[in-house]
Amino acid sequence: xxxxxxxxxxxxxxxxxxxxxxxxxxxxxxxxxxxxxxxxxxxxxxxxxxxxxxxxxxxxxxxxxxxxxxxxxxxxxxxxxxxxxxxxxxxxxxxxxxxxxxxxxxxxxxxxxxxxxxxxxxxxxxxxxxxxxxxxxxxxxxxxxxxxxxxxxxxxxxxxxxxxxxxxxxxxxxxxxxxxxxxxxxxxxxxxxxxxxxxxxxxxxxxxxxxxxxxxxxxxxxxxxxxxxxxxxxxxxxxxxxxxxxxxxxxxxxxxxxxxxxxxxxxxxxxxxxxxxxxxxxxxxxxxxxxxxxxxxxxxxxxxxxxxxxxxxxxxxxxxxxxxxxxxxxxxxxxxxxxxxxxxxxxxxxxxxxxxxxxxxxxxx
Numbered sequence: 031x032x033x034x035x036x037x038x039x040x041x042x043x044x045x046x047x048x049x050x051x052x053x054x055x056x057x058x059x060x061x062x063x064x065x066x067x068x069x070x071x072x073x074x075x076x077x078x079x080x081x082x083x084x085x086x087x088x089x090x091x092x093x094x095x096x097x098x099x100x101x102x103x104x105x106x107x108x109x110x111x112x113x114x115x116x117x118x119x120x121x122x123x124x125x126x127x128x129x130x131x132x133x134x135x136x137x138x139x140x141x142x143x144x145x146x147x148x149x150x151x152x153x154x155x156x157x158x159x160x161x162x163x164x165x166x167x168x169x170x171x172x173x174x175x176x177x178x179x180x181x182x183x184x185x186x187x188x189x190x191x192x193x194x195x196x197x198x199x200x201x202x203x204x205x206x207x208x209x210x211x212x213x214x215x216x217x218x219x220x221x222x223x224x225x226x227x228x229x230x231x232x233x234x235x236x237x238x239x240x241x242x243x244x245x246x247x248x249x250x251x252x253x254x255x256x257x258x259x260x261x262x263x264x265x266x267x268x269x270x271x272x273x274x275x276x277x278x279x280x281x282x283x284x285x286x287x288x289x290x291x292x293x294x295x296x297x298x299x300x301x302x303x304x305x306x307x308x309x310x311x312x313x314x315x316x317x318x319x320x321x322x323x324x325x326x327x328x329x330x331x332x333x334x335x336x337x338x339x340x341x342x343x344x345x346x347x348x349x350x351x352x353x354x355x356x357x358x359x360x361x362x363x364x365x366x367x368x369x370x371x372x373x374x375x376x377x378x379x380x381x382x383x384x385x386x387x388x389x390x391x392x393x394x395x
Contacts, residue, residue: 038380041358042188042333042371043211043232051235051285070278074271079281083269086284093287093296096220096243103242103262104270104280109138109210112227112242113145115260116182116206119252120225121150123204125177128253131155133172133198136163136187137364138208146182149253153178163190165325169198180204180224186212188232189362191335191369192328197222204248212332213241214290215374216300224248230279232332233374235286238279290374299374306372306381307331313385319343319392320368337367343395344368354387356380 039046062069063078072079087102096102105111121128128150132143134157146152155174156167174181181200186193188211197207197219209218210228220226224245231237242262249263258264258272265272293299311329314322320336322329338344347368351359361367372381 035355037355037357038376038383039357040370040372040376040380040384042362042369043229044237045232045371045373046375047235048286048289048375051282051289054285055282069281072277074275074277079277082281082284086280086287089284089287089291090241093214093290094218094220094243099246100220100243101246101249101262101266103244103265104275104283105240105242105265106238106276108229108237108240109208109227110141111260112240113142114148115256115262116142116180116225116227117146117149117152118256118260119262120204120206120248121146121179122251122253123179124150127151129153129175129178131175131178131181131203133157133167133181133183134159135166135184135192136190137362138187138189138210139182139184142182142184142208155181158192162323163187163192164323166192166194166328174200174203178203180206182206182208184208186210186330186332188330188333188371189365189369191322191324191330191333193330193332195327211373212330214296214299215303215332217296230283230286232371235282236279238276239283302378303331303372303374306376306378307334309378310334310370310372310381310385313388317388317392319395320388332371332373334370334372335361335365335367336370340395347391350391351387354383356384356387
């Protein structure tokens with residue numbers, strides 16, 4: 031089967047994947063490594079799949095420069111699952127009982143905060159809700175606790191298009207970072223957080239596998255109520271195979287890691303991502319029809335949100351952009367407007383095509 035062209039897919043996740051990765055997966059679908067079967071059909075404990083698993087771990091460790099002091103878990107349940115697993119594994123480290131601080135800058139960190147309330151005291155240390163989640167609260171305004179087990183923040187909010195420019199400083203308290211939507215998009219100093227977590231379906235591969243990077247000394251502190259499947263220590267002892275893992279998603283993630291290494295690694299893709307984001311934001315800032323409402327210093331490089339000043343044009347904009355091969359530009363229902371997700375696999379040509387369409391639509395509006 032052949033296609034004349036692929037669309038430019040701006041979906042927030044599951045998101046566009048590198049064509050090279052998809053082609054390799056397609057070529058290997060029926061006869062993987064000469065075994066006469068698909069990678070989805072072999073045992074997760076077979077020596078052939080364990081090579082895939084180990085290579086994926088090592089490639090991710092190389093890409094993110096993850097020290098040996100950190101374990102990498104390949105789990106299921108997405109970021110939503112970890113919203114429960116994190117407090118169950120860490121909250122008991124609170125000095126005066128289960129407690130954690132939360133920096134709420136959008137829908138996803140708010141979900142994390144509300145989930146944690148089930149397992150202990152979730153303290154709202156800072157929030158930008160009053161500013162409609164268009165900014166990040168100034169660090170000096172954060173009301174961090176002295177007895178919290180950890181501080182939780184979302185490094186990039188996909189819905190509002192808000193991103194922390196750097197890892198925040200929270201002193202000696204354990205920092206937990208949700209990097210579901212900007213993992214591998216820029217260089218990150220892993221040692222600045224005790225836990226990093228995120229789903230694969232935005233910058234890595236298809237939905238199904240969730241990556242948890244946890245400092246080894248933070249395992250083994252789970253609450254008694256913690257289901258075995260969410261206990262990081264048990265998962266680590268079983269090589270993330272306490273139950274049958276999402277083998278195809280792990281295989282695809284491994285292909286994604288190798289593709290990224292071929293691009294020059296995270297440093298190279300960060301430069302490309304910055305170029306794409308700068309190009310789109312520069313156009314938005316000079317436009318008379320479109321606007322971005324996020325404070326400039328906190329604009330996401332992964333999820334560019336924008337609004338038509340005349341919202342009566344929204345339906346026509348979406349219809350015409352879809353016809354032009356620019357898909358999934360409708361903003362999240364919680365935020366409205368439009369959103370262009372320009373993850374690692376989105377080529378510069380896709381951003382240029384979007385800008386050209388937007389410019390033409392603006393001329394005709």
